[in-house]
Amino acid sequence: xxxxxxxxxxEIEALxxxxxxxxxxxxxxxxxxxxxxxxxxxxxxxSGVGKVFAAVCAQTMILxxxxxxIINTGVAGGIGKDIxxxxxxxxxxxxxxxxDTSGVGDPKGLVSGINKVYFETExxxxxxxxxxxxxxxxxxxxxxxxSGDQFVCDAERKxxxxxxxxxxxxxxxGAAIAQVCFINEIPFVVIRAISDDASGYAPVSYDSFxxxxxxxxxQLTRAAIAEL
Ligand code: ADE
Numbered sequence: 001x002x003x004x005x006x007x008x009x010x011e012i013e014a015l016x017x018x019x020x021x022x023x024x025x026x027x028x029x030x031x032x033x034x035x036x037x038x039x040x041x042x043x044x045x046x047s048g049v050g051k052v053f054a055a056v057c058a059q060t061m062i063l064x065x066x067x068x069x070i071i072n073t074g075v076a077g078g079i080g081k082d083i084x085x086x087x088x089x090x091x092x093x094x095x096x097x098x099x100d101t102s103g104v105g106d107p108k109g110l111v112s113g114i115n116k117v118y119f120e121t122e123x124x125x126x127x128x129x130x131x132x133x134x135x136x137x138x139x140x141x142x143x144x145x146x147s148g149d150q151f152v153c154d155a156e157r158k159x160x161x162x163x164x165x166x167x168x169x170x171x172x173x174g175a176a177i178a179q180v181c182f183i184n185e186i187p188f189v190v191i192r193a194i195s196d197d198a199s200g201y202a203p204v205s206y207d208s209f210x211x212x213x214x215x216x217x218x219q220l221t222r223a224a225i226a227e228l
Contacts (some may be wrong), residue, residue, distance in 0.1 A: 077198030
């Protein structure tokens with residue numbers, strides 16, 4: 001069974017409606033929809049926004065549903081140099097731009113204890129996503145995604161995240177799911193369609209494009225699963 005996590009209803013609803021024989025199981029206030037998607041057993045969930053909800057959701061999928069892999073689908077702010085609205089970033093690796101124990105001498109972004117800044121995605125899953133994007137005619141790049149509990153809408157912050165972490169996109173859940181998958185030795189990938197450019201104009205752009213970008217990301221996620 002593959003787990004599919006979206007932070008918001010708009011990032012999962014269409015996929016949920018395509019499940020055959022779906023049943024809903026609610027755990028810790030999060031609804032999990034288990035069923036068949038194009039002949040593949042899946043469990044899909046709307047985690048809620050931010051790293052804590054995303055981590056709870058990923059850990060629950062692993063312990064209670066026994067998922068063999070997790071795909072995180074949704075939208076992101078594009079911060080890389082050659083990136084436009086509606087493009088995709090398929091994560092090569094993820095980091096947490098708001099993790100900061102530099103005050104005690106660590107590099108910014110380091111998750112102390114496991115001593116990692118970046119969590120690598122599963123090559124087979126990201127290659128499947130890239131191949132699916134090519135077939136669908138979507139512009140996609142494999143790159144670093146930075147997550148944090150912050151909607152980035154400030155050019156200075158955006159440029160700092162881009163330059164410090166060499167990141168192509170910014171969102172609020174992927175790296176939490178990545179960390180949970182890493183400690184549980186579960187393969188994962190994060191697929192994000194760009195809804196805004198994380199600058200001062202981002203809230204307006206986000207409002208206009210979130211629905212379209214979320215739907216595109218669901219479409220690519222579904223096609224990526226078919227490529228596995
Ligand atoms: N998701 C979509 N756009 C975002 C942004 N600018 N910052 C954080 N998460 C996002």
